[in-house]
Amino acid sequence: MLGKWLTSAVAASAMLLAASFAVSSAHAEPQTIKIGVPGAHSGNLAAYGLPPLNAARLMARYYNERGGINGMKVELLVQDDQCKPEMSTNVATKVLSDGAVVVMGHTCSGSTIAALPTYSNTILMSPSSTVPELTLSGKYPTFFRTIAKDDDQAALAVQCALDRLGAKRIAILHDQGDYGRGYAEYVKSMVEKDGRAEVIMFEGITPGAIDYAPVIQRVGREKADVVIFGGYHPEAAKLVTQMNKRRLKIPFISDDGVQLDAFIKMAGKNAEGVYVSGPKDISANEWYKKAREMHLKEYGEEPGHFYYQAVAAIQALLNAIEKSGSTETDKIMQALRTEYVDTPLGKIRFNEHGDAEGAGFSLYQVQNGKFVELN
Amino acid sequence: MNSELQYFFELVFSGITKGSIYALIALGYTMVYGIIELINFAHGEIYMIGAFTGLIVAGLLGIFGFPLLGVLAIAVICAIIWCAAYGYTIEKVAYRPLRNAPRLSPLISAIGMSIFLQNYVQLAQTSDFLPFPQLIPDFEFLDSIAYIVSSTDVVIIVLSAVVMTALHCFIKYTNMGKAMRATAQNRKMAMLLGIDADSIISVTFVIGSALAAIGGVLIASRMGSIDAYIGFLAGMKAFTAAVLGGIGSIPGAMFGGLVLGCCENLAAGYISSDYADVFAFLILVLILTFRPSGIFGRAPVQKV
Structure with a gap:
């Protein structure tokens, strides 16, 4: 029993020794x-x-x-x-x-x-x-x-809302998916940490629902001065369209799930002025x-x-x-x-x-x- | 106006708008159930096909430069005709051969039809979202109340009310309506009295599909975009509305739709839109607990 333990211990230390030699020799003269x-x-x-x-x-x-x-x-x-x-x-x-x-x-x-x-x-x-x-x-x-x-896009959105637009009351919406919600949560914590503006709404919407009127009416009632949305382009297009119909003219900021030509195609003139973050053009x-x-x-x-x-x-x-x-x-x-x-x-x-x-x-x-x- | 009150009315009006659409679709579910006790799961897809037909027709007419209201009228009429044809065919192909089969068979057939239509539209049209033109113009005389209720909402509410009143009159006062009620009450007896039950069932599908088509074009014009999946969630909600009102009951479907739409919007407006669906279904559970056959439903009488 003891003998067995001893041999394995010796073997292990020998291996360790060998390993450290290998490492040091590799570092010494590459x-x-x-x-x-x-x-x-x-x-x-x-x-x-x-x-x-x-x-x-x-x-x-x-x-x-x-x-x-x-x-x-x-x-x-x-x-x-x-x-x-x-x-x-x-x-x-x-x-x-x-x-x-x-x-x-x-x-x-x-x-x-x-x-x-x-x-x-x-x-x-x-x-x-x-x-x-x-x-x-x-x-x-x-x-x-x-x-x-992951949160770089959220940082851009917050920077846009606070520095560029001088927002004081921010409404954050998301599509309840991993991507959209994650983005929205980063935005929320960054805005709260910054302290210059207040998060007055943090709400999920159901993708594919026939109507987003109540959420938009709430944005209007709470007197938000900017909307930040985490999600993809179909919901973003519906939101900006309904916001325009409701005569709610406040800036809309979103993520690279919206930075697609399909968004502009769907939202048409309602897409004008929308801010989105997207990968830098490196081509x-x-x-x-x-x-x-x-x-x-x-x-x-x-x-x-x-x-x-x-x-x-x-x-x-x-x-x-x-x-x-x-x-x-x-x-x-x-x-x-x-x-x-x-x-x-x-x-x-x-x-x-x-x-x-x-x-x-x-x-x-x-x-x-x-x-x-x-x- | 007091801003709290204004907000309340805003929510209620958008709730009624949404509820009217639910009601239009729910009528199709409830009429079919009333007559052949089948839940026609392909009904949501008819609504989706209505929206697509509207889009295609509006696109064509837009090229010729028709006035907006004319485009809306023609798009709705084309969608009605097209969807009525679909409803008629679906009944003939998927349900009539199973008329005397066990009740589960037509139900499975309905689910199959729904999947088929969804995939068919995806292949024949597209699986992407498509922009839908705004077919309902902004009326100037409604400009003063535009912050509470938009022109689109007014048109949807008025048009649905007219259509539902017409349906009510049709069922109450025409011979065909009487025959439908008779078939719903007791198909065998109605047949013995010389009513052609098969054609009554066909008419039911045609009317239900036409109502869904109207709903499809109207809501697509309001939302500004459609895809091949819009039928699913709308169908689910409309089915819920039909059950809420008492499935098989026509005033029940109308009322159920309005209740569901308003509940959802008030919950989203005052609590959180994360919980809008939770509250809508909570209402359903509560109503079914106390009135198992729905608000307007009659408890089934056991025939001995």
Whole structure:
């Protein structure tokens, strides 16, 4: 009994020792820059994980053909976590023990959260994890991302209502779905935190109902000076149409579920003046065209979800390594925060939380039947 | 006017508008149930087809530049004819062959018909939302009360009232109406007295479908958009209204629709729109607890 315990203890400590040797030797003299690429590369969420993998492969080849970074070639350590939190921790350990200097990945927010404690000394940059707490909680200083947070659109709406329109009484409506309600709740907590305006209504409507008159009458009675709606374009179109019929002329702000031409088609002239947030138009960026071209040439089709965010992540990481001339986490992090880098998303760097500045959403307004980006 | 009172009237008027539409659809449910004891689940789809017909006709007439009220009238008439044809055909195809089958069979057939029509419209037209033109003009003489009740609402309320009065007179005073009442009371006896029950049933479907078509065009013009699924929720609510009023009873369906519409709106206006449906169905539960056959329904007499 005791003997058995002893042997396993010895074996375990031997393994630990070996592991620490492996890690330290990898960190001491890296001949290549190893980038971990964990993500959902199989399973039913692979559609979100494979495009970032393509991006990593194409970008690694791009830099290696140009002689690498600081004279070192880029090497990828690809690991599949299938977006499963229980797998992502093992995948993270594997990537680190193989000697990753920086890591680009974890596709889903859930697997990113599960893996983050493992990356306490290594930079993890996600192209697709959008849960706000990942950066805002301050618990994960080594976490960065090139995708906008879930609440960024809500922040834009609140900014529009308070700064642009000077609203004092805000009515928040939503369609009771995950997306619309989530957006509406972020808006509510932001308005309450800001304190300049008051949330006078927070109500759900039933999508597909034959009439939204009472909710609009209530908005009129409560003397709201702006309506913020979380949901999709069919309900938004009905709401603005009925508001106009009820002679209720107050600004209407919504999310990217409404930023569709179908909304303008359905609401017609009632859509004029409506504010919506939507992804920044990046199609004019130099690197956007270049990255798209690379993908078309290699794979013969348009890139999928999060491809451009992943290209931007690899560029940001390698740029920071090049500029800092180091593979030490602290110095790379410093460079990520100070050095701008040209990416498909535009010129970006990272703020103190780890969110990309200069990427994400913009505010649009319907003017003469078109969405016009406001600055 | 006192602003509280004004708000109350606003809610009541929009409730009556919505209730009138519920009532128009509920009449189709209740008339069919009254005569063949079938819940025609495809009825909501007839309403949806009415709205689509209205859209197509209005689109065509819009090209020729007809005046707005003329477009509305022609769209409603076309929708009535088209939907009446649908109602007649549905009865012939889906229910008549099952006339003597167990009661569950036509019910399943009705659900099948509903799914069929929904998918058919999706394939033949579109599964997207379509904009619906505003067919009811803003009358100038109603401008002074536009903040309480819009022109569209006035037209819907007046038109529904006229249609329902006409229906009432038809059933009460014409021979066909008498025959319908007789068939509803006792089909076998009516047949023995020389009433052609099959044609009475067909007429019932035609009238029910025509009423739903009117409702479809009117509400689509008010909402400004339609899709292939609008029949489901509207059908559910109208069915609720029919049960509330007492299924099989015509004044019950009218009253049930108005009660349901007003309850929903008052709940949404004074409490929260999250709970509008909760209150609507709470009323249903309460009424059915105390009057199991609905407000105007007669308790079934057991024949021994």
